[in-house]
Amino acid sequence: MTPALQISGLRVDIGGQTILGGIDLVVAPGEAVALVGESGSGKSMTLRAIAGLLPSSGRATGSIRLDGAELNELSVRARRRAVSEAVGMVFQDPREAINPVRTIGDFLTEALILARGVSQKDxxxxxxxxxxxxxxxxxxxRMEQYPHQLSGGLLQRVMIASVLLAEPKIVLADEPTTALDVITQEEVVAILDARRREHGMAMVFVSHDLDLAAAITDRTAVMRAGELVEEGASATLHKQAQHPYTRALLAARPVLAPPSDPTQEIRDVC
Ligand SMILES: Nc1ncnc2c1ncn2[C@@H]1O[C@H](COP(=O)(O)OP(=O)(O)O)[C@@H](O)[C@H]1O
Ligand SMILES: [Mg+2]
Incomplete structure (x- = not known):
């Protein structure tokens, strides 16, 4: 089966500095892969390179195939189109990704109407x-409201809804819950996980939280200083981590005590 995403020897340099030193990663259709590693290890740059969103001084070499299509062989315009058709992005902070002066309804329906010719009503x-x-x-x-009228958790749900509407082959989620409070984080991750499975979308889930990432992915790839240092089944990474860096990451996990009474938590008002 053609992989949803196949990256070979992906290298990114910015201003003479090597940011990614040659990444290889394959994601099968419907498969979820976690990309974990400490801050600055290159997780976001990997996703940005796939989506063609590198800083202007950045240079990417190597191969990126989306659903079989080699992106580096496409013109800028064709590449943008291929990415927008195959990839759904969920960012850390939905407020940066959603136009603040358009309604939620416009944000959600615009691509359907303009790119797919769907009627406004449908x-x-x-x-x-x-x-x-x-x-x-x-x-x-909610469709009539503006982004500032919604909480961060609600807005991230809107972001996920927009990805579902576009029916991408693969979702790239870059720490999608880091900006949310803990309870909302769990809800948003559960929604993303359930809907992704239901729609059969592949996913790369970037997180610095190994437990969270492992809970909703099939495989985990560990990054350090622009390299992938280890890859393994998410369910067994705890027991089978080979690389000392992975073991150090696992050992550094914060152990959170459960809240004494979860019903008393301040919930993100929906
Ligand atoms: N706009 C930029 N210009 C130059 N270097 C950058 C830029 N953004 C990030 N970097 C560098 O690229 C490396 C990888 O960053 P990033 O992919 O954001 O890490 P992560 O998402 O794993 O925390 C870091 O060393 C960071 O300093
Ligand atoms: Mg990042």
Whole structure:
């Protein structure tokens, strides 16, 4: 089967500095892979290189295939199109990714109407449907609102809803819950995980939280200083980590005590 994503020898240099030193990674259709590693190890740059979102002084070499298509053989325009068709991105902070002066409804329906020729009415129906899928009950009201009227957790659900609407082959999620409070983090991860499985989308899930990443992925790839140092089944990485760096990362995990009464937690108001 053609991999959803196949990266070979991906190297990124910025201003003469090597940021990624030759990454190899294959993600099968429907497979979820975690990309973990300490801050600065190159996780975000890997996703940005795939999406063609490197800083202007950045230079990428090597091969990136999305659903079989070699991106480096495409013109800038064709590449942008291939990425927008095959990839759904979820960022750490949804506020940076959603235009603040457009309504949630416009944000969700725009691509359907412009790129896919869906009628405004049908796009609205679909958008309300996916908002409900990600646990937003008052979808019609939310469609009329602006990003600043929604909490971070709600906005990240909207982001996930927009990815679902686009039906990408692969979701690239870059620490999608880091900006959220703990309880909302769990809810958002659960929604992303469940909907991804349901829709059969592949995913690369970037996180510095090994436990969280392992819980919702099949495989974990460990990055250090721009290199992939270890790869293994997420379920057994704890027991079978070979690389001293992976073992150090695992040993450095914070152990969180469960809240004494979870119902008393301040919840992200939905
Ligand atoms: N715009 C940039 N210009 C130059 N170097 C950058 C830029 N952004 C990030 N870097 C460097 O690239 C490396 C990898 O960063 P990044 O991929 O953001 O790490 P991670 O997501 O794993 O925390 C770091 O050394 C960082 O300092
Ligand atoms: Mg990052």
């Amino acid at each position: 796009a609205g129906v679909r958008a309300r449907g996916v908002l409900r899928d990600v646990g937003i009950a008052d979808a019609a009201t």
